[in-house]
Amino acid sequence: MKKSIELINVRKAFRLVHDRASSLKALALAFRKPKAEIIWALDGVDLTVEYGETLAIIGRNGSGKSTLLGLIGNIYRPTEGRVIVNGRAAALLELGAGFHPDLTGLENIYLNGAILGIRTKQMREKVDEIVRFAELERFIDAPLRTYSKGMVMRLGFAIAVQVDPDILLIDEVLAVGDEAFQEKCYKKIEEFQHAGKTIVFVSHDLDAVRRVSSRAVWLDDGKIKADGDVNNVVNSYAEGITSG
Amino acid sequence: MTRKPPYFILYSIMLRELTELFRYRDLLIQLVIRDLRVRYKNSILGFFWSLVNPLLQVATITIIVKYVMRLGIPNYSAYLLVAFLPWTFFQMALMDASQSVLMHHDLLKKVYFPREVLPLSTVIANLIHFLLSICVFFAYLLILGTPITIGWLMLPVLILIEFLLVCGIALFISCLNVFYEDIKYIVSVLLNIFFYLTPIMYLSEMVHKGLTAIGYEKWFILYQLNPLNAIIIAFRKLLLPPYKVPPERTIAEQFKNMPDMAFDWRFLAIAAGVSLIIAILGYAFFNSRKWIFAEQT
Numbered sequence: 206m207k208k209s210i211e212l213i214n215v216r217k218a219f220r221l222v223h224d225r226a227s228s229l230k231a232l233a234l235a236f237r238k239p240k241a242e243i244i245w246a247l248d249g250v251d252l253t254v255e256y257g258e259t260l261a262i263i264g265r266n267g268s269g270k271s272t273l274l275g276l277i278g279n280i281y282r283p284t285e286g287r288v289i290v291n292g293r294a295a296a297l298l299e300l301g302a303g304f305h306p307d308l309t310g311l312e313n314i315y316l317n318g319a320i321l322g323i324r325t326k327q328m329r330e331k332v333d334e335i336v337r338f339a340e341l342e343r344f345i346d347a348p349l350r351t352y353s354k355g356m357v358m359r360l361g362f363a364i365a366v367q368v369d370p371d372i373l374l375i376d377e378v379l380a381v382g383d384e385a386f387q388e389k390c391y392k393k394i395e396e397f398q399h400a401g402k403t404i405v406f407v408s409h410d411l412d413a414v415r416r417v418s419s420r421a422v423w424l425d426d427g428k429i430k431a432d433g434d435v436n437n438v439v440n441s442y443a444e445g446i447t448s449g
Numbered sequence: 450m451t452r453k454p455p456y457f458i459l460y461s462i463m464l465r466e467l468t469e470l471f472r473y474r475d476l477l478i479q480l481v482i483r484d485l486r487v488r489y490k491n492s493i494l495g496f497f498w499s500l501v502n503p504l505l506q507v508a509t510i511t512i513i514v515k516y517v518m519r520l521g522i523p524n525y526s527a528y529l530l531v532a533f534l535p536w537t538f539f540q541m542a543l544m545d546a547s548q549s550v551l552m553h554h555d556l557l558k559k560v561y562f563p564r565e566v567l568p569l570s571t572v573i574a575n576l577i578h579f580l581l582s583i584c585v586f587f588a589y590l591l592i593l594g595t596p597i598t599i600g601w602l603m604l605p606v607l608i609l610i611e612f613l614l615v616c617g618i619a620l621f622i623s624c625l626n627v628f629y630e631d632i633k634y635i636v637s638v639l640l641n642i643f644f645y646l647t648p649i650m651y652l653s654e655m656v657h658k659g660l661t662a663i664g665y666e667k668w669f670i671l672y673q674l675n676p677l678n679a680i681i682i683a684f685r686k687l688l689l690p691p692y693k694v695p696p697e698r699t700i701a702e703q704f705k706n707m708p709d710m711a712f713d714w715r716f717l718a719i720a721a722g723v724s725l726i727i728a729i730l731g732y733a734f735f736n737s738r739k740w741i742f743a744e745q746t
Contacts, residue, residue: 219744220744275558275743278560278561279561280557280558280559280560280561280743281740281743281744282740296559296560296561302555302556302559302560303553303556303560305483305487307486307487307490308483308486308487308490312482312483312486315479315482316479316480316482316483318479319473319475319476319478319479319480320476320479320556320560320562321560322472322473322476322561322562323475324475325475325478325479348490
């Protein structure tokens with residue numbers, strides 16, 4: 206049977222260039238090639254995610270979590286191996302990507318929706334719901350620069366959940382907003398789960414991980430260190446941190 | 450199974466990329482709307498600011514050419530504007546496009562979308578300005594009482610050729626600028642130079658006469674092989690009637706008795722072909738690198 210997401214022996218290298226020739230002058234003046242260090246952000250990852258599964262990815266900073274999400278979300282291409290994604294994956298990577306401060310909330314809804322790949326026609330039908338969900342009825346015609354940080358986040362999330370992808374990629378977004386708004390976010394995620402969507406969820410918040418997902422993957426230094434039931438993986442990860 | 454020739458593979462890859470771009474056409478439209486909105490959001494005169502700049506430059510050049518250099522071409526301002534407006538489109542679109550990808554670098558790291566919408570949307574936003582300025586130019590000709598030539602029917606074709614050329618160059622420079630930020634400076638220097646190399650302030654006939662005078666008449670063919678020159682020449686020849694210089698009105702000796710040369714369609718056809726090739730190559734070049742933009746730090 207086809208899987209929702211399949212990663213087969215995926216490796217992803219980034220060139221970390223020290224003192225990169227960012228101008229032609231620097232390039233011409235450099236007698237040697239600029240020193241480039243190859244960083245293997247992911248080093249041989251095999252991962253299968255079933256349809257409708259919610260998978261949490263945990264690990265220290267720089268362990269490759271965001272790279273993994275970027276590969277599934279089609280932002281990066283793997284250096285080696287294969288990434289097979291069946292269905293449309295949409296990222297909730299950072300809310301409000303592409304928002305413009307001089308445009309009104311309403312204008313930004315259409316722009317951000319288009320960036321996330323939603324047709325303008327569909328956005329027109331959803332715009333009222335977005336405004337209501339973000340609780341911004343009174344401010345929607347004001348330029349975004351007059352919004353508070355929380356208001357921008359709320360608007361970003363309200364649009365992002367309209368994408369209705371087959372696979373939802375979430376990177377640390379639940380850390381924003383007040384508790385009431387976070388509760389709303391959890392509800393929305395549960396809705397996605399009930400609708401049978403695949404969710405890949407990256408977070409440092411282990412309580413959030415336990416609450417949302419049933420399966421967890423522990424990434425360490427670009428490799429999968431543990432994969433299985435969320436409680437087991439989270440516990441061994443927590444132990445791993447405290448014992449150093 | 451027979452092996453497919455490589456050009457067929459190239460063609461099918463490009464077709465796939467274009468299909469994906471078409472799927473994201475609403476994003477292209479929204480980015481154009483954003484560009485147009487943001488540019489004049491806080492100004493009262495709005496679009497007219499984008500007209501004020503070329504109009505003031507044209508007024509200044511007209512005064513100098515008419516009263517200082519005394520070339521003596523009747524309605525010189527019309528002959529200047531007809532070349533200046535397509536030039537302004539060329540210049541502004543490329544200046545904006547060179548920055549377009551780098552400006553959205555944060556966005557590239559977060560969201561998937563066909564990257565070419567970034568340079569293309571800046572080109573299209575500038576194209577809309579160009580179209581509006583052409584309307585103003587049309588009104589200006591009516592006020593001057595200049596006859597509207599049949600060549601105006603060719604205007605969409607001229608605009609399309611220039612659009613292809615600008616898109617192609619925009620794709621090249623917006624991509625290169627991600628890796629080498631000198632590109633935007635090089636572009637602005639080259640644009641300054643090409644403003645003088647292109648028949649905008651002066652007529653292509655003067656180039657011909659000047660080259661003939663020093664025995665390099667053949668070079669005029671080379672001059673017209675530059676698609677930008679051919680396009681600008683076509684704008685003037687097709688949208689305005691031939692000029693007449695009364696010999697007694699010009700003080701520049703070499704421009705006396707300089708008849709308007711007939712429009713040479715061959716060079717426009719070559720420009721169309723070259724522009725199309727540049728657009729295709731630009732797109733292929735951009736596509737070959739667009740997925741490493743996000744990895745660039």
